Amino acid sequence: IQTILLKSRPEGKPSISDFEFVSEESSLTIYQGQILLETAYVSVDPYLRGRMNDAKSYIPPFELNKPIQSGVIAKVIESKNEKFKEGDFVSGMLPWKTKQVANGEGLLKVDPSKAPLSAYLGILGMTGLTAYTGLTQIGKPISGETLIVSGAAGAVGSVVGQIGKILGLTVIGIAGTDEKIDMLKSKFGFDAGINYNTSKDIRAEIAKAAPNGVDIYFDNVGGPISDAVLYNINRFARIVICGAISVYNSKEVPKSISVQPFLVKNSALMQGFIVSNYAEKFPEAMKHLSGWLAEGKLTYTETIVDGFKNIPKAFIDLFEGKNKGKMIVKI
Numbered sequence: 001i002q003t004i005l006l007k008s009r010p011e012g013k014p015s016i017s018d019f020e021f022v023s024e025e026s027s028l029t030i031y032q033g034q035i036l037l038e039t040a041y042v043s044v045d046p047y048l049r050g051r052m053n054d055a056k057s058y059i060p061p062f063e064l065n066k067p068i069q070s071g072v073i074a075k076v077i078e079s080k081n082e083k084f085k086e087g088d089f090v091s092g093m094l095p096w097k098t099k100q101v102a103n104g105e106g107l108l109k110v111d112p113s114k115a116p117l118s119a120y121l122g123i124l125g126m127t128g129l130t131a132y133t134g135l136t137q138i139g140k141p142i143s144g145e146t147l148i149v150s151g152a153a154g155a156v157g158s159v160v161g162q163i164g165k166i167l168g169l170t171v172i173g174i175a176g177t178d179e180k181i182d183m184l185k186s187k188f189g190f191d192a193g194i195n196y197n198t199s200k201d202i203r204a205e206i207a208k209a210a211p212n213g214v215d216i217y218f219d220n221v222g223g224p225i226s227d228a229v230l231y232n233i234n235r236f237a238r239i240v241i242c243g244a245i246s247v248y249n250s251k252e253v254p255k256s257i258s259v260q261p262f263l264v265k266n267s268a269l270m271q272g273f274i275v276s277n278y279a280e281k282f283p284e285a286m287k288h289l290s291g292w293l294a295e296g297k298l299t300y301t302e303t304i305v306d307g308f309k310n311i312p313k314a315f316i317d318l319f320e321g322k323n324k325g326k327m328i329v330k331i
């Protein structure tokens, strides 16, 4: 059995040495009410970076020398719990271990005949729910409006843009490579894309791509990209603060423009959120996401990395933009 522990709290960008691998030669015994799980897929997500700091947040920090945990899909290989049988697959927040004993609490059964297992960590999991709830509950889209998405080629961003198209919006995506911009347009139906790494003037490019101004900004990255968007917002714009990956590794307080004048003069709304705020909307979100998937209106892409030993690297690669769509490790 292998486990990955948090060995040290990263300073700035995480490095492989912040993680420790532990192997033990033991067989696991289960008792009444328990199940034995073999890990199949592990989700690596930018928000895990926040849990590596010793700081107060909406979720407690990881403890040093304890296993890191994230969204996991696992196979039940033995069961003494009547709710689960051998061969079932479950999803839940679980420690980074190749095998483990669980009591079933907080685990949901997932059906591999309805969708590939990895999809339950992405479009049919937290990613899809985040995209749907953030866009509909805070973005409050109205057909004909203009939506701009940062981190657009990532897991959440690529779903937000597609939902925007389904709801009749003009959709512009911002991402880090030309290949990603091509994918936004050809695979996900975005109307336009801006490569923030090669753009000489993002603010002007946004103005050009959004001649009617920006009504909704779905922000995954923060920092200077967001500043450039704010110069282009319309009256009553809604700014959905989903994440701020560009500053997760900052050692100092990031400098940014002062946003208040933009919000005041445009009577704009800016709101952060955590997907779990909208738990009561999850059934509606799942109905739409799975329905649109089945109808072919929604699609997704994944970057699947092989092997338990590559989990830390896959996580670190998120901050290098190595992924297209959802980053997942297959065990």
Ligand code: NDP
Pocket: 045, 046, 047, 126, 127, 130, 151, 152, 153, 154, 155, 156, 157, 174, 175, 176, 177, 180, 220, 221, 225, 241, 242, 243, 244, 245, 246, 247, 273, 274, 275, 276, 318, 319, 320, 321, 322, 323, 324, 325, 326, 327
């Ligand atoms: P992604 O799949 O979007 O992966 C991260 C992407 O971020 C990379 O591929 C990279 O793409 C981009 N990126 C990395 N560093 C920078 C940088 N310095 N500046 C700009 N872009 C950068 O991850 P997710 O879709 O899982 O998450 C997206 C955001 O949503 C994150 O901020 C995450 O924390 C947040 N989130 C929030 C939730 C909530 O409940 N509020 C729930 C889930 C996610 P590129 O090549 O374009 O740079």
